[in-house]
Amino acid sequence: MKNKKVTVYALSTCGWCRKTVGWLKENGIKAEIIYTDTIEDEAEKEKVVAQAKKHNPSLSFPTVVINDGECVVVGFEPEKIQEALNK
Amino acid sequence: MNNDLDQKGEELRQRLAQEARATGYNLNPDLDMTSTICAGLAKNEGRYGYMSCPCRLASGKREEDKDIICPCDYRDSDLAEYGSCYCALYVSGEIVSGKKKAAPVPERRPPAERRLKAAHDIQPLPTVKSGAGGAIKVWRCKVCGYLCAKETPPAKCPICKADKDRFEEFAL
Numbered sequence: 001m002k003n004k005k006v007t008v009y010a011l012s013t014c015g016w017c018r019k020t021v022g023w024l025k026e027n028g029i030k031a032e033i034i035y036t037d038t039i040e041d042e043a044e045k046e047k048v049v050a051q052a053k054k055h056n057p058s059l060s061f062p063t064v065v066i067n068d069g070e071c072v073v074v075g076f077e078p079e080k081i082q083e084a085l086n087k
Numbered sequence: 088m089n090n091d092l093d094q095k096g097e098e099l100r101q102r103l104a105q106e107a108r109a110t111g112y113n114l115n116p117d118l119d120m121t122s123t124i125c126a127g128l129a130k131n132e133g134r135y136g137y138m139s140c141p142c143r144l145a146s147g148k149r150e151e152d153k154d155i156i157c158p159c160d161y162r163d164s165d166l167a168e169y170g171s172c173y174c175a176l177y178v179s180g181e182i183v184s185g186k187k188k189a190a191p192v193p194e195r196r197p198p199a200e201r202r203l204k205a206a207h208d209i210q211p212l213p214t215v216k217s218g219a220g221g222a223i224k225v226w227r228c229k230v231c232g233y234l235c236a237k238e239t240p241p242a243k244c245p246i247c248k249a250d251k252d253r254f255e256e257f258a259l
Contacts (some may be wrong), residue, residue: 008180011141012127013128013131014141015123015124015176016174016175016191018123020104037145059144060194061141075191076191
C-alpha cells in the first residue's frame with residue numbers, strides 16, 4: 001500500500017463513523033480523524049465545515065478524504081477506501 | 088463516550104426497542120451500532136436539549152434541526168427505499184432476518200439553503216369554522232403522517248410521540 005494521507009471528517013456520535021474509524025485502525029491505516037461536532041470554537045468549526053463541504057457538498061459523515069482530495073469516499077465504504085489507497 | 092452516557096444510552100436503547108416493537112418498527116440488531124447511536128442520541132440531548140440525529144451535524148438550534156430530531160422526518164422514506172434509516176438505528180424486517188445488510192443511506196435532507204427557503208415560502212392555509220365556532224385546521228405529523236383536525240396540533244403525536252412542533256398545516 002502506498003503511503004497516502006487520510007483525513008476523516010466524522011461525528012463523535014455516529015455509528016457509521018465509528019465503523020469507519022474502527023476499520024482504519026484494524027487495517028493499520030494512519031488517519032487524521034476530525035470529530036466535527038466536538039469543536040468548541042465556533043470560527044474553527046465553521047472553517048472545518050467549509051473544508052468538509054468542499055470535498056462533500058452534502059456535508060454527510062463520515063467523509064474520507066485521500067491525499068487532500070485525490071479521492072473522496074462518503075459513508076462507511078471499506079472497499080472504496082481500500083481501492084483509493086491502492087491506486 | 089463516558090460511563091454516564093453509556094448508561095443513559097442503554098436505557099434509551101431499551102425504551103426505543105420496546106416502542107419499536109409495539110409500533111411495527113425494528114431497531115438494528117447490530118448491538119454495537121445501536122448502542123453507539125443511542126449513546127449519541129443521549130449526548131445530543133444533553134448538549135443541545137433535543138435528540139438530534141447522531142449522524143448529522145446539528146446547528147444547536149431546535150427550530151433549524153426539528154426535521155432531524157429522532158425519529159427524523161426522513162425515517163419512513165429511507166426505510167421504504169433502503170431498508171434502513173439514515174443512521175441505521177431503524178431497519179427493515181429483511182435486515183433483521185439477515186436477508187439484507189444495512190448499508191449507508193444517501194442524505195435525503197435538503198441542504199440548509201433550500202430548507203430555509205421552503206420554510207419562508209409557506210403560505211397560511213384557509214381555516215374552517217367548526218360547529219363550536221373555533222377555527223379548525225388540519226395538522227400533519229411530519230414524522231409518521233398522522234392527521235388531525237383541531238385548532239392546534241396535540242402536544243405529542245398520539246401515534247409516534249413526536250412533539251407538537253413537528254406538525255405542519257396540511258391541505259390536499
